Amino acid sequence: MLYVELLAQGLVQGSIYALVAVGLTLVYGLLRILHVAHAGLFTLGGYIGVLVTNATGSLLLALVVSMLVVGLLGMAIYRLCYQPILDKPPYVALIASIGLFIAMEEIYRIAFGPYGISYQNPPLQDVVYIFGITLRLGEVAVGVGTLVLIGALALFSTKTRFGTVWRATVTDPKMAESFGVDIIKVRYLNFFIGSALAAVAGVMVALLNNLVEPTMGSVPSYKALAIIVLGGLGDVRGTLIAALALGVIEAYGTIYLGNYLDRDAIAFAFLILVLMVRPQGLLGRA
Amino acid sequence: MSITKKVMVALAITGSLVSASAFADTVKIGMNVPLTGFAAADGKSALLGAELAVEQANAEGGINGTEIELVHYDDQASPKQSVPIANKLIGQDEVMVGISGSYSGATRAASGIFQSEGVPYISAFAVHPDITKSGDYVFRTSFVGEVQGRAGAKLIGEMLGKKRVVVITLKNDFGQSLAAGFKAKAADFGINIVNEYEYSIKDRQFGPIVSKVKSDKPDAIYASGYFFTAGPLVSQLRAGGIDVPVIGQEGYDSEKFIEIAGPSSDGVLITTSLDRDSTVPEAKEFISAFEVKAGYKADMVAASGHTAAKVAIAAMRKAGTTDRQAIRDAIAATNMVASTGTISFNGLGEVKKDVQVQVVKDGAWHHYAVIDDQKLLTPPVE
Incomplete structure (x- = not known):
């Protein structure tokens, strides 16, 4: 039973990685920018989730407000931070992004205090028994929520006209533009969706830990980068698989390798191993 | 020398004397404490605790009539920051005593500098055993791990x-x-x-x-x-x-x-180290005074910051001079009741007190x- 429970734990963690990493890989696919400040948006999602839930008592409302606000802020970051420096070499945007991320952490600390904030009455804390394993309702919600959101995203991108345009632009921005696609609109959409997904991840992590701290984004800021490299930069499907795989590897690794390697070391050892065999990423074509 | 020149020289001399005495107006305690980054929450409590001790001492007349000033810098709980801060506190601010309101990495790095410059240094809550091994000017008011x-x-x-x-x-x-x-x-x-x-x-x-x-x-x-x-x-x-x-x-x-x-x-x-239900007046008074000052309830880190500053102040009062050697000796001979218990030190500068x-x-x-x-x-x- 332990193995199954560890698998479930790994998939929950992997779902959170997936929600964060999808936004990052979308931005990379479209603009070739490593959007480190994305992890700052994830943290903001957590803060808004806790604040709105504590004020209104509704987690659902908190989720919607968080997605909207963080989505719009993601668009603003594109407009104000990245767009003016798009014609510069890629490291310029990377440096801007890292700077923005550090500034965001310190702004959260000043605005919300260094101690972090918690739900007054944390929702979804009940324990459920599925197939003989125990999970918290919050953990089930993370798994199901991720499945629904990613499913909806898949439907949107394959079944709607705008979705097709979006996919085409992410795959080959220049070609799409030459076909008359309004590339600016696609970029805004891209930032909105990616940031809103990170916000969901933030609300979920806040729920699982009952704690949102200014530095909550520091681990995702680099781990999500590892995941999108694993997934084959810009490849959404590969990113999802890489995120779930990493979650599961970490869950087993924490138990069986934890006294030699910490969680991050396990993640990066896995990254190195995969890249030695498949330098193009898990699903990428050589 | 014309009259005007003489007047100007006289003015310059008085001016420098005035500013020199203004400089000696306060006696300084230095503190490295993490106020940004992951340890910022503990740093804030430690700083407020130390500030409270200084305010209380100043209300009682400071160090024999001289006001105490707490000079603090943010070390982000990092040795990279605490080393230049230690140098700045000693060289620029000329503090009499240093306090660490930080974690072990930062404290350990700074302790060597305080030791080599002959400035007493008290670690409020960092636990690493090597900290006090820096030498006889380094003390710890909390338990080693x-x-x-x-x-x-x-x-x-x-x-x-x-x-x-x-x-x-x-x-x-x-x-x-x-x-x-x-x-x-x-x-x-x-x-x-x-x-x-x-x-x-x-x-x-x-x-x-x-x-x-x-x-x-x-x-x-x-x-x-x-x-x-x-x-x-x-x-x-x-x-x-x-x-x-x-x-x-x-x-x-x-x-x-x-x-x-x-x-x-x-x-x-x-x-x-802190007993919330303590009947010891020093602990009770600290717990209520801290909540008034900080707006939230006292914790171990706050009590430790308060205790470290109190030990430093008591030693400075006892030594009665700005001779750092005399202050070090006074710290080593400490025997006082603070919010975290009855404090005295062994030969290595480690605290001896009960565990709560x-x-x-x-x-x-x-x-x-x-x-x-x-x-x-x-x-x-x-």
Whole structure:
């Protein structure tokens, strides 16, 4: 039973990685920018989730407000931070992004205090028994929520006209533009969706830990980068698989390798191993 | 020399005299403390605690009539920052005494500089054994990690009578020195360590460890951590159906731990320095004065910052001079009651005091027991 429970734990963690990493890989696919400040948006999602839930008592409302606000802020970051420096070499945007991320952490600390904030009455804390394993309702919600959101995203991108345009632009921005696609609109959409997904991840992590701290984004800021490299930069499907795989590897690794390697070391050892065999990423074509 | 020139020279001389005396108007205590970054919450409490001690002392006339000034800089709990800060405090601010309100890495690095410059330095709550080994100018007003680990072994094995124990260790100097002390004395109290897990300070999700601990079937869990790791850990252990006692240490010691873990925090025991139900006037007065100043309840870190500053101030008063050697000697001879207990030092500069055991009851920290076995709690002497 332990193995199954560890698998479930790994998939929950992997779902959170997936929600964060999808936004990052979308931005990379479209603009070739490593959007480190994305992890700052994830943290903001957590803060808004806790604040709105504590004020209104509704987690659902908190989720919607968080997605909207963080989505719009993601668009603003594109407009104000990245767009003016798009014609510069890629490291310029990377440096801007890292700077923005550090500034965001310190702004959260000043605005919300260094101690972090918690739900007054944390929702979804009940324990459920599925197939003989125990999970918290919050953990089930993370798994199901991720499945629904990613499913909806898949439907949107394959079944709607705008979705097709979006996919085409992410795959080959220049070609799409030459076909008359309004590339600016696609970029805004891209930032909105990616940031809103990170916000969901933030609300979920806040729920699982009952704690949102200014530095909550520091681990995702680099781990999500590892995941999108694993997934084959810009490849959404590969990113999802890489995120779930990493979650599961970490869950087993924490138990069986934890006294030699910490969680991050396990993640990066896995990254190195995969890249030695498949330098193009898990699903990428050589 | 014309009259005007003479007047100007006279003015210049008086001016310099005035500014020199203005310079000596206050006597300075320096402090390195993390105010940004991951340790900012502890840093804030430590700073407020030290500020409170300085305000209280100034209200009583400072150091024999001279006002005390607390000069502090943000070290981000990083040795890279604490070293230049130590140099700045000594060289530029000319502080009489230094206090560390920071973690071990930063404190250890700064302690060497204070030692070599002959400026007394007091670590408020950093636990690494090497800190006081920097030399005879370095003191510590909190327990070295091993001592608290030994107290944890006594608490679990003897006072609670639990023998099958799982150890969950925070993988930094704090957690590892606690685990070392605990393991050194575990056998003496009949404890069988059935399994040990380590986690990183960045971890907040303990699902895999919880699943594994369930299959270990322990009688008790000795878990090191800070409130921001222990809060999620304890609530996840309880949600996973593990209801055996969890024993922590002073890193849990914050209202925030109870807020994060919620009802799961009930019954959690810790070894620490501050007794919330103390009848000692110094502790009672500190607890109420701190809440007024800070707007939130006192924690171990705040009490430690307050204690360290109080020890420094008492020594400066006793020495009565700005001779740092005399102040060092006065610190070494300290014997005073503070919010964290009766403070005196051994030859290495390690504090000798009792360990407080606190328990979470009805959403607040309360007195559970005191461990005063001085043989068990003997701090290292070299």
